[in-house]
Amino acid sequence: MRIKLSLTLGKFPQTRLRRNRKDAWCRDLVAETRLSVKDLVWPIFVCEDNHPRAIDPLPGVVRYSLEELKKVAEFALKSGIPAIDLFSATPQEKKCSEGLEALNPCNLQTQAVQMLKSEFPELGIMTDIALDAYTSHGHDGVLRGNDVANDETSEILSKMAVMHAEAGVDVIAPSDMMDGRIGTIRHALDRAGFQHVRILAYSAKYASAFYGPFRDALGSAPSLGKGDKKTYQMDPANLQEALREAAQDIQEGADMIMVKPGLPYLDVIRKFKDTFHMPIFAYHVSGEYAMLKAAAQNGWLDYNRALLETMIAFKRAGADGILTYAAPEIVKLLKD
Numbered sequence: 001m002r003i004k005l006s007l008t009l010g011k012f013p014q015t016r017l018r019r020n021r022k023d024a025w026c027r028d029l030v031a032e033t034r035l036s037v038k039d040l041v042w043p044i045f046v047c048e049d050n051h052p053r054a055i056d057p058l059p060g061v062v063r064y065s066l067e068e069l070k071k072v073a074e075f076a077l078k079s080g081i082p083a084i085d086l087f088s089a090t091p092q093e094k095k096c097s098e099g100l101e102a103l104n105p106c107n108l109q110t111q112a113v114q115m116l117k118s119e120f121p122e123l124g125i126m127t128d129i130a131l132d133a134y135t136s137h138g139h140d141g142v143l144r145g146n147d148v149a150n151d152e153t154s155e156i157l158s159k160m161a162v163m164h165a166e167a168g169v170d171v172i173a174p175s176d177m178m179d180g181r182i183g184t185i186r187h188a189l190d191r192a193g194f195q196h197v198r199i200l201a202y203s204a205k206y207a208s209a210f211y212g213p214f215r216d217a218l219g220s221a222p223s224l225g226k227g228d229k230k231t232y233q234m235d236p237a238n239l240q241e242a243l244r245e246a247a248q249d250i251q252e253g254a255d256m257i258m259v260k261p262g263l264p265y266l267d268v269i270r271k272f273k274d275t276f277h278m279p280i281f282a283y284h285v286s287g288e289y290a291m292l293k294a295a296a297q298n299g300w301l302d303y304n305r306a307l308l309e310t311m312i313a314f315k316r317a318g319a320d321g322i323l324t325y326a327a328p329e330i331v332k333l334l335k336d
């Protein structure tokens, strides 16, 4: 045992690990992890024409009109980004406590999917499935009493998923954390003839402070009931529970699973990769992106380097794909 260990680890001065780091070409040759544009999913905010575009806490990210969305799709296709993930901003006057706009077959989200799929069929399109963008209280489901009703919400979400599938979506991404929703959605999709539509389950979605800027973008900060999402999103303290969540989602039919947020949860990504032999995604969420931008704006760190280091960390931890608002910036950096 001792001999084997010393062979692997080597012994100074015969073994000098700095030798392989000496030149750039050699560092490239021995790099264990690589980042490619093909690893990226670009989350996109969509809004109606008269809606403000800028999102203060997300410098460089805007809400796009349907017309502008075409440019986004063209850019994604041209640069090799495989897929975009759509989040539509519901105007305040269309929100209600039941989130009914989510099931309006002509809502902004379905219009966006239809337009993209008819004009850019080769681009992968994902949609977020949860009610937070549609409810006046910002919760991911319907409130009964003081809390989100699990099974009733799952039923609504499965209708929403079928509606998106009818519009042409490729991947349904439920981000709501209701128990059993992957099974309910899978069943509803199959029954409606959409056996080919994939499900990317937000399996380990934590009740995180890092979603703040995203909620500004959609005006979806939770207010009523319990003013947070701790009764359905996970406690950041838990890893065992994340494994149970993922195992359940896989059993219920998830094609891919996600960990969210990303950087503070690299251990969860690694554990998922080692435990479940299937595609794992990391969501580099709004607050993580905002932190990098804010530090860079203050001149406190080199944005480009910090960004690429963050992405490589996701890959090293075991992520097959990364959802990040920085996708267009990464495209540029990888090209240079």
Ligand code: PBG
Pocket (backbone or CB within 6 Å): 128, 130, 132, 140, 175, 176, 210, 211, 212, 213, 214, 215, 284, 285, 286, 287
């Ligand atoms: C909706 C949803 C959220 C995010 C993705 N889908 C917010 C939330 O759960 O409150 C956050 C993404 C980000 O912060 O970038 N359920």
